[in-house]
Amino acid sequence: MMRTCLLSFLFSLSAIAPTPKQSPEPQFKLSPLRGIDFVLRNSPTSRKYLIETMPGGVALLDYNNDGLLDIFLVNAGRVADPLRGPADFDRHNPSYWNRLYRQNKDGTFTDVTVQAGLQNAGDTNYGMGVAVGDYDNDGFADIYVTNFGRNILYHNNGDGTFTDLTAKAGVGAGGWSVSAGFFDYDNDGHLDLFVTRYLDWTPEKSKTCGRIAEPMYCPPGEFAATTNILYHNRGDGTFEDVSAVSGISAKPGRGLGVAFADYDGDGFTDIFVANDAIEQFLWHNNGNGTFTEVALDSGAALSSTGKKLSGMGVVFQDYDNDGLPDLIVTQLPHEPYVVFHNDGKGSFSAQELETGFGALSGNSSGWGVGLEDFDNDGWKDVFIVQGHVFDNVHMYDSSLNYREPPLFASNRRGHFEKGDAGSDLPVAGRGAAFGDLNNDGWVDVFTTSLGEGPQFFSNRGGKAHWLTITLRGKRSNRDGYGARVQVNGQVRFATASGSYLSSNDKRLHFGLGSADSCAIDIRWPSGIHQKLRGIKADQFMIIEESEP
Amino acid sequence: MIIQAVLLVHLLLPAQIAASQSPPEAARLLQSATDAENRGDLEQAIVDFRKAVELSPSSAIALLKLGDAYMRKQDYGAAIPPLQRAAELSPDSVSVHQLLGYALLSQGYAAEAIPHLEIAHESGALGIAQLQADQPEEAVINLKNALAKSPDDPDLIYYLARAAATLSSEFNEKLLAQFPQTARGHQVLGQSYYSAKMFPEAEGEYEKAIALRPDLPGLHLELGEIYAAGSQWTQAEERFRAETKLQPGNAEVAYRLGDALLQGGKMQEAAQELRRSDSLRPDMPETLYALGRALVVSDPNAAEQALDRVIAVEKQSQLAGQAYLLLASTHRKQGKSELAARDMAEYKRIHSLTSKTEQ
Numbered sequence: 001m002m003r004t005c006l007l008s009f010l011f012s013l014s015a016i017a018p019t020p021k022q023s024p025e026p027q028f029k030l031s032p033l034r035g036i037d038f039v040l041r042n043s044p045t046s047r048k049y050l051i052e053t054m055p056g057g058v059a060l061l062d063y064n065n066d067g068l069l070d071i072f073l074v075n076a077g078r079v080a081d082p083l084r085g086p087a088d089f090d091r092h093n094p095s096y097w098n099r100l101y102r103q104n105k106d107g108t109f110t111d112v113t114v115q116a117g118l119q120n121a122g123d124t125n126y127g128m129g130v131a132v133g134d135y136d137n138d139g140f141a142d143i144y145v146t147n148f149g150r151n152i153l154y155h156n157n158g159d160g161t162f163t164d165l166t167a168k169a170g171v172g173a174g175g176w177s178v179s180a181g182f183f184d185y186d187n188d189g190h191l192d193l194f195v196t197r198y199l200d201w202t203p204e205k206s207k208t209c210g211r212i213a214e215p216m217y218c219p220p221g222e223f224a225a226t227t228n229i230l231y232h233n234r235g236d237g238t239f240e241d242v243s244a245v246s247g248i249s250a251k252p253g254r255g256l257g258v259a260f261a262d263y264d265g266d267g268f269t270d271i272f273v274a275n276d277a278i279e280q281f282l283w284h285n286n287g288n289g290t291f292t293e294v295a296l297d298s299g300a301a302l303s304s305t306g307k308k309l310s311g312m313g314v315v316f317q318d319y320d321n322d323g324l325p326d327l328i329v330t331q332l333p334h335e336p337y338v339v340f341h342n343d344g345k346g347s348f349s350a351q352e353l354e355t356g357f358g359a360l361s362g363n364s365s366g367w368g369v370g371l372e373d374f375d376n377d378g379w380k381d382v383f384i385v386q387g388h389v390f391d392n393v394h395m396y397d398s399s400l401n402y403r404e405p406p407l408f409a410s411n412r413r414g415h416f417e418k419g420d421a422g423s424d425l426p427v428a429g430r431g432a433a434f435g436d437l438n439n440d441g442w443v444d445v446f447t448t449s450l451g452e453g454p455q456f457f458s459n460r461g462g463k464a465h466w467l468t469i470t471l472r473g474k475r476s477n478r479d480g481y482g483a484r485v486q487v488n489g490q491v492r493f494a495t496a497s498g499s500y501l502s503s504n505d506k507r508l509h510f511g512l513g514s515a516d517s518c519a520i521d522i523r524w525p526s527g528i529h530q531k532l533r534g535i536k537a538d539q540f541m542i543i544e545e546s547e548p
Numbered sequence: 549m550i551i552q553a554v555l556l557v558h559l560l561l562p563a564q565i566a567a568s569q570s571p572p573e574a575a576r577l578l579q580s581a582t583d584a585e586n587r588g589d590l591e592q593a594i595v596d597f598r599k600a601v602e603l604s605p606s607s608a609i610a611l612l613k614l615g616d617a618y619m620r621k622q623d624y625g626a627a628i629p630p631l632q633r634a635a636e637l638s639p640d641s642v643s644v645h646q647l648l649g650y651a652l653l654s655q656g657y658a659a660e661a662i663p664h665l666e667i668a669h670e671s672g673a674l675g676i677a678q679l680q681a682d683q684p685e686e687a688v689i690n691l692k693n694a695l696a697k698s699p700d701d702p703d704l705i706y707y708l709a710r711a712a713a714t715l716s717s718e719f720n721e722k723l724l725a726q727f728p729q730t731a732r733g734h735q736v737l738g739q740s741y742y743s744a745k746m747f748p749e750a751e752g753e754y755e756k757a758i759a760l761r762p763d764l765p766g767l768h769l770e771l772g773e774i775y776a777a778g779s780q781w782t783q784a785e786e787r788f789r790a791e792t793k794l795q796p797g798n799a800e801v802a803y804r805l806g807d808a809l810l811q812g813g814k815m816q817e818a819a820q821e822l823r824r825s826d827s828l829r830p831d832m833p834e835t836l837y838a839l840g841r842a843l844v845v846s847d848p849n850a851a852e853q854a855l856d857r858v859i860a861v862e863k864q865s866q867l868a869g870q871a872y873l874l875l876a877s878t879h880r881k882q883g884k885s886e887l888a889a890r891d892m893a894e895y896k897r898i899h900s901l902t903s904k905t906e907q
Contacts, residue, residue: 296892296896297889297892299876299877299880302873304841304844304874304877305841305870306866306869306870306873306874306895306899333779334779336779336811343880343881345880345883347877347880347881347888349844349845349877349880349881350877351845353810353811353813353815353841354813354815354845355813356813357813358779358781358810358811358812358813359781359782359811359812359813361779362778362779362780362781362811363778363779363780396745397745398745398746398747398748399745399747399777399778415813
């Protein structure tokens with residue numbers, strides 16, 4: 001077995017042993033989760049306020065460290081029609097609360113929102129997304145909620161409760177925040193925080209577009225761009241807004257999704273922001289506390305035909321097992337979702353056609369996206385939650401739909417082919433988080449839809465082997481975010497971020513195909529290089545950062 | 549419908565009218581009216597011209613000048629009777645027919661205006677009158693002639709577009725009324741649905757048309773374009789492939805098939821078909837760009853050649869900018885960073901130019 005493992009390691013691409021494909025059963029089954037009664041209430045109005053069509057996020061996290069993934073869902077709020085300032089989104093009403101569901105040992109869920117002290121979302125906040133990270137390295141996952149309004153940092157007290165420490169931490173932001181993510185940009189062992197913001201929009205600045213008899217939401221170009229925010233973690237429970245000094249606020253955009261990876265292997269985590277209807281942003285981390293936006297000159301700003309993307313969701317992982325993190329950006333229809341292949345030496349090329357996305361996605365609108373090895377064959381597959389922005393888009397183009405089923409595409413050695421997502425039910429999909437909810441070694445999908453309950457796509461599993469790793473940083477941040485982990489030639493970049501508005505299971509999942517053991521190489525953010533050999537497959541591993 | 553836009557007519561008095569005899573008092577009134585007109589006092593001019601006409605009711609010049617004064621006052625209805633009388637008296641006068649044609653057209657008497665505008669050779673106004681008088685075929689001819697003389701006139705372009713659309717609509721209605729169950733009938737309906745973005749209905753009509761006449765060139769192509777608009781590349785490919793069998797020497801059909809293959813991710817097949825299109829009609833920039841795109845990963849050198857040809861043909865256009873962007877990607881991948889930087893500089897320059905043009 002060790003021989004298999006080493007061969008795989010040495011000949012990364014060719015040595016991955018795929019298991020037979022084309023199982024007659026779909027990979028997923030749309031399943032109810034007992035105990036989850038959440039409805040994403042976005043409150044669409046006749047005025048077509050743009051915020052209504054953008055929520056809401058979901059996080060898969062183990063907040064109580066019992067080894068079971070729990071679920072945090074962001075709700076939106078009640079929107080008055082017309083909406084007049086100061087806006088009141090009625091968030092004290094339980095119908096509009098964010099919700100935390102604790103997973104029980106029998107796979108059912110219990111709503112622990114009140115118990116956990118998470119019921120106060122702020123009446124002036126219209127909910128958007130969520131990020132998860134242990135920002136104070138105390139071993140418990142903290143929650144950051146983004147809003148149109150003020151964002152909220154909930155510190156995990158370690159006893160099943162949370163405390164709103166936003167003011168103390170200084171991370172309230174303001175304006176229209178969308179996605180957020182924790183990462184350690186200066187490798188100091190403390191998680192920093194990046195927040196995307198969409199538009200300079202207020203109810204007073206709102207407009208309605210389309211025909212008088214059939215109004216629709218206005219495109220983003222009708223509103224001014226705005227800046228994203230970078231918070232530096234001082235390590236004492238407080239953050240400093242370094243958006244200006246880091247260079248991040250020098251370039252306004254229309255940010256929606258965000259994802260992190262060290263794309264050029266210089267040891268510092270970089271940032272990709274999915275922008276709507278303008279060039280995408282790739283913020284190169286200069287390693288000295290500053291960033292330079294390099295998307296255009298790196299080939300990651302535009303589609304292969306030079307078109308601006310309506311970038312919404314994004315994932316920053318390696319799809320073709322060449323060890324370099326690539327980008328998949330979801331967007332609006334009539335252009336395929338874009339795959340920016342990492343060509344090495346800091347450059348990308350748009351390869352949406354070569355990878356098959358032209359045939360998969362031309363007429364769909366994509367939001368939350370995950371690149372996970374759902375069938376454990378050693379190649380990461382794609383799952384995308386879909387649905388158009390405009391709830392009446394069919395009135396303008398009968399080929400488009402507000403509600404769409406999700407897209408699942410199997411990765412056939414770098415080329416994606418349509419698979420069976422287990423549901424043809426069309427929904428106005430938005431958020432998506434990926435993780436192994438039932439700890440069976442197969443990655444599941446949890447998605448949100450406007451005006452409806454969430455959907456759980458239970459992975460039916462199979463016969464292939466797998467490995468799931470929990471990193472525990474010591475010199476590095478405790479979550480190990482930013483680590484580059486290689487298992488049998490496959491690489492994952494440790495992060496819970498990516499997708500859209502959502503936070504994934506932070507554990508690193510690897511499909512091993514027919515290999516029943518493997519080699520692991522980890523490059524921690526601290527610079528420590530750790531190797532493990534002869535690791536048995538089909539287990540959940542906790543790997544603590546080694547000493548230098 | 550009343551035509552509001554009346555073109556300014558410069559009154560040229562034909563020699564035979566100007567030379568006609570008038571009583572001295574009428575001649576004096578004509579002169580004072582002309583003076584008043586020159587001063588811009590149209591009211592006084594009209595009073596004097598009317599008096600001159602009363603004194604000399606057979607004076608074509610007085611009648612013409614009275615009509616002209618009314619025209620200048622934009623009182624087209626009042627201009628018609630004196631101009632009609634002038635036309636009776638001077639049937640060969642181009643100026644009289646010109647003014648009368650415009651006056652009648654402006655008052656909604658399009659059919660009545662037509663013979664006068666024909667005599668005056670006013671092809672633009674004649675085309676408009678013919679369009680109003682339900683003669684779109686003739687209108688198209690005359691408006692095209694007028695547009696050839698004044699190619700930048702937006703009014704003429706507008707009326708020509710309307711006339712062509714009316715003509716097209718008339719023939720389509722005729723086709724549908726007389727031959728509803730024919731391939732052409734379904735094709736026309738399919739085109740209408742497609743224009744209205746009713747894609748499923750359009751597809752249905754084309755399917756019916758093809759079932760009736762699978763050998764008819766154009767049907768598969770148009771249905772393929774509907775599928776392509778909906779990013780249904782497999783179906784588009786199937787239809788374009790069927791069209792290539794009907795039109796094997798058609799470069800555009802080959803390009804469409806090549807592009808559908810490209811969008812569907814079949815890069816090698818796409819390159820093959822796009823090369824065939826290029827051989828049928830060399831230097832078609834869209835074909836060359838698509839060929840470059842198809843080859844960019846598998847054969848960067850060949851891609852570069854195709855993209856260089858796009859730039860040679862297109863120079864400063866948006867497509868040339870796209871070609872530079874793709875070349876930059878190719879050169880980056882090949883480690884040719886200086887070339888990539890040059891390509892990016894060209895892309896940015898062209899992008900800046902084309903963005904300004906769009907604004």
